[in-house]
Amino acid sequence: MFPTVIAPSLLACDFGKLNEEVLRAQNAGADWLHLDVMDGHFVDNISFGPAFVAASAAVAEIPVDTHLMVSRPDHYFPRFAESSANITIHVESLCDVGATLAEIRKSNCTCGLSLRPATPFEAVEPYLDKIDLLLVMTVEPGFGGQSFMPEMLEKVRQGLAMRSRRRLSFRIEVDGGINQETAKLSIEAGADALVAGTSLFRAADMAAAIRTMRGNGVM
Ligand code: DX5
Numbered sequence: 771m772f773p774t775v776i777a778p779s780l781l782a783c784d785f786g787k788l789n790e791e792v793l794r795a796q797n798a799g800a801d802w803l804h805l806d807v808m809d810g811h812f813v814d815n816i817s818f819g820p821a822f823v824a825a826s827a828a829v830a831e832i833p834v835d836t837h838l839m840v841s842r843p844d845h846y847f848p849r850f851a852e853s854s855a856n857i858t859i860h861v862e863s864l865c866d867v868g869a870t871l872a873e874i875r876k877s878n879c880t881c882g883l884s885l886r887p888a889t890p891f892e893a894v895e896p897y898l899d900k901i902d903l904l905l906v907m908t909v910e911p912g913f914g915g916q917s918f919m920p921e922m923l924e925k926v927r928q929g930l931a932m933r934s935r936r937r938l939s940f941r942i943e944v945d946g947g948i949n950q951e952t953a954k955l956s957i958e959a960g961a962d963a964l965v966a967g968t969s970l971f972r973a974a975d976m977a978a979a980i981r982t983m984r985g986n987g988v989m
């Protein structure tokens with residue numbers, strides 16, 4: 771339905787060289803930049819806030835895909851709206867999810883909805899006609915460098931089935947432990963947006979890694 775997009779996660783970049791790292795990803799052919807915002811409450815880690823996202827967006831010419839792992843995305847999303855093309859919130863967060871998604875769209879961003887590994891697919895079903903992107907977490911959110919959970923591919927398949935059954939058009943994104951092998955499995959299951967931090971920022975040749983991941987290169 772959509773061409774596959776590759777979204778390197780800046781969580782794995784060298785924060786001391788933010789501008790260079792943004793340009794490195796962009797020049798390597800990244801389609802989007804993925805920005806992981808963590809509040810130390812929704813997840814057991816604190817990453818960065820609006821100023822960091824704005825600084826990244828100021829350098830980037832590609833869309834910024836902001837993933838809010840925060841308990842109150844309704845309160846905080848406006849601070850990211852100007853620098854983000856897409857804002858994804860979690861279905862488990864402590865807010866009125868439907869109202870917050872609507873507010874995000876009103877702010878001229880597309881909106882995404884994500885679910886933790888332990889959350890059943892049914893939790894996102896009521897919102898599928900209100901989103902532009904479904905983000906299936908393939909690790910427990912909070913840290914980069916974890917191992918992909920293959921059983922999460924079932925949620926990707928459910929998203930794909932529900933999207934065609936209900937004639938909807940949200941993208942399906944996977945996030946966590948994505949490398950060449952798990953990217954292939956995710957694309958086969960129906961994912962059309964792949965977030966990858968460690969495997970891309972640590973690649974010897976990021977451009978080749980992105981091409982291969984997208985399915986154009988030689989595996
Ligand atoms: C995890 C974040 C991910 C993370 C992915 O909570 O949502 O975006 O940066 O990192 P890797 O690709 O290293 O698993």
Ligand code: ZN
Pocket residue numbers: 779804805806837945965
């Ligand atoms: Zn993320």
